[in-house]
Amino acid sequence: MSDFIAIAKLADIPPGAIKSFDVNGESVLIANWQGALFATQDLCTHDNGTLSDGALVDGAIECPRHGGRFSAQTGAATQMPAMFPIKTFPIKVEGENVLVAIE
Numbered sequence: 001m002s003d004f005i006a007i008a009k010l011a012d013i014p015p016g017a018i019k020s021f022d023v024n025g026e027s028v029l030i031a032n033w034q035g036a037l038f039a040t041q042d043l044c045t046h047d048n049g050t051l052s053d054g055a056l057v058d059g060a061i062e063c064p065r066h067g068g069r070f071s072a073q074t075g076a077a078t079q080m081p082a083m084f085p086i087k088t089f090p091i092k093v094e095g096e097n098v099l100v101a102i103e
């Protein structure tokens with residue numbers, strides 16, 4: 001079982017934002033889509049693009065390298081050339097703190 005770790009303040013991740021955090025050596029992307037927070041790996045499964053340098057489009061994370069997209073909620077690849085999903089992590093808010101759980 002994983003423990004939740006506080007990694008950011010809620011105010012640091014406003015709606016529309018994508019940010020990257022190092023959590024125990026894992027690059028974790030936090031996205032705020034219309035007030036809902038999602039945590040995923042920050043590495044594209046197509047060719048290792050840094051997803052946090054991309055954009056948030058209709059609830060999907062768009063890779064800056066070739067335009068592949070992934071659902072921020074499920075990690076599923078939703079647009080080519082991305083074919084394989086990215087990892088997602090449990091995320092929650094306690095007060096002003098954003099916490100994620102990394103296995």
Ligand code: FES
Binds near residue numbers: 044049063064082
């Ligand atoms: S590296 Fe992300 S779409 Fe190619």
